[in-house]
Amino acid sequence: MADRAWRAGYQMSLLAALEENIAHAYTPDFLYYEDATFQVVSPENLLEETDLTALRNKLDLLCSALARWNVPTCSGYLENLLCQISKAILDTLRASPEWAESCAATKPRVNYLTNLLTDGLHSLMEAVEEAENAPPEDNFMNAQMELHKLCIETDAEYLENDWADFLSFAAGCPDTDSLSMQAILTLPVSILTEVPAQVLDALPETLLCLLRFLLSEAAWPMSFTYNDTVFRWIVSGNDAA
Numbered sequence: 001m002a003d004r005a006w007r008a009g010y011q012m013s014l015l016a017a018l019e020e021n022i023a024h025a026y027t028p029d030f031l032y033y034e035d036a037t038f039q040v041v042s043p044e045n046l047l048e049e050t051d052l053t054a055l056r057n058k059l060d061l062l063c064s065a066l067a068r069w070n071v072p073t074c075s076g077y078l079e080n081l082l083c084q085i086s087k088a089i090l091d092t093l094r095a096s097p098e099w100a101e102s103c104a105a106t107k108p109r110v111n112y113l114t115n116l117l118t119d120g121l122h123s124l125m126e127a128v129e130e131a132e133n134a135p136p137e138d139n140f141m142n143a144q145m146e147l148h149k150l151c152i153e154t155d156a157e158y159l160e161n162d163w164a165d166f167l168s169f170a171a172g173c174p175d176t177d178s179l180s181m182q183a184i185l186t187l188p189v190s191i192l193t194e195v196p197a198q199v200l201d202a203l204p205e206t207l208l209c210l211l212r213f214l215l216s217e218a219a220w221p222m223s224f225t226y227n228d229t230v231f232r233w234i235v236s237g238n239d240a241a
Helices: 002-026 045-049 052-067 071-095 098-103 104-125 136-152 156-170 176-191 197-201 205-219 228-239
Strands: 030-033 035-038
Touching: 002 030, 002 035, 030 052, 045 052, 045 071, 052 205, 052 228, 071 098, 071 104, 071 136, 071 176, 071 205, 098 136, 098 197, 104 136, 104 156, 104 176, 136 176, 156 176, 176 205, 205 228
Parallel strands: none
Antiparallel strands: 030 035
């Protein structure tokens, strides 16, 4: 009887996971099994994981799954995951008691990143009255320069102009999706360098693991799928050897 109940639970878990997997249009490689339960390793599933060992196992599975997936679909998955990691980091930082101690330039940066994650660059550009009248490739380079300013500017008063210029140049760019992901990857790095150390120390281990994932993608895209050193650093941090 116990064996029959276990088998029924196993089958129900598998069917539910397969249904979710199909809804996401994932391959079977994204199915994760532990303790008689199947899960789909979606971005949402990774962010909801609170057990560090389980998260490491899921990232190991993800590494293999993405390495075998087609490039366009893989890119879409990663963009979704990176956006959700950025949002989770922002939510955790703002909920911290030490958040009020952040420097004056940090909070505008957080607001700009929040707007990007919430509304998307395309929607934000709709408020631009007139795009820069320059060749698209020049606008792209200038937008990147403004993004760099947004990451390093220490005077909060100048940040508003930098943000407006960034949107103006972005409105004349041929590849706003790429520009948007650059901003979503680089702004969190800038923000994290400015928050009090005790805020970072208080982040959950699972979120720190996902933060290292984001940092690796910002510095060396897709390297976790083929570089063991990068992957070990993601899952173990300073303990990687």
